[in-house]
Amino acid sequence: MSWYLQCWKKYLVFGGRARRSEYWYFWLFNIIASFIIGFADGMAGANNLLILLYSLASILPGLGVMVRRLHDTDHSGWWFWVGLIPIVGSIILLVLMVNDSTPGNNRFGPNPKAPNPGADEDEENESNYSLT
DSSP states (O other): OHHHHHHHHTTTOOSSOOOHHHHHHHHHHHHHHHHHHHHHHHHHTOTTHHHHHHHHHTHHHHHHHHHHHHHHTTOOGGGGGGGGSTTHHHHHHHHHHHSOOOSSOBTTBSOTTSSSTTSOHHHHHHHHHOOO
16 A cells, blocks of 8 residues: 555656566556545546546656656656557557566665665665775
8 A cells, every 4th residue: 555655755756766566556446445435436437537537636656657667677657658559569569568677776766675775785785894
């Protein structure tokens, strides 16, 4: 659930990198929330107003986490446009989203899997041996 909330907090953050778990947990909870809201919408007789509002609100967080996930695989965020190509585009995006992170830093920032994502290896090694 924390990944889902983290994506909502970073809804306008298109820079940096996102782990696979952040991306997939966001979409899992997004689908669950959509079902719950759709059910509540149907019970309330709101003519799909609630689900429409939720869908519109979740566009930016979904796009943001997709762009950050593409960055994690060392691809530009503009690759999300590939998804508009019928069938093949969806398969390409699925493969990119399932791929593991590029190891170490890439042009979009430090690896989010790293124990200390902001530190260089030299700085990390020096801090391990410092006496202060």
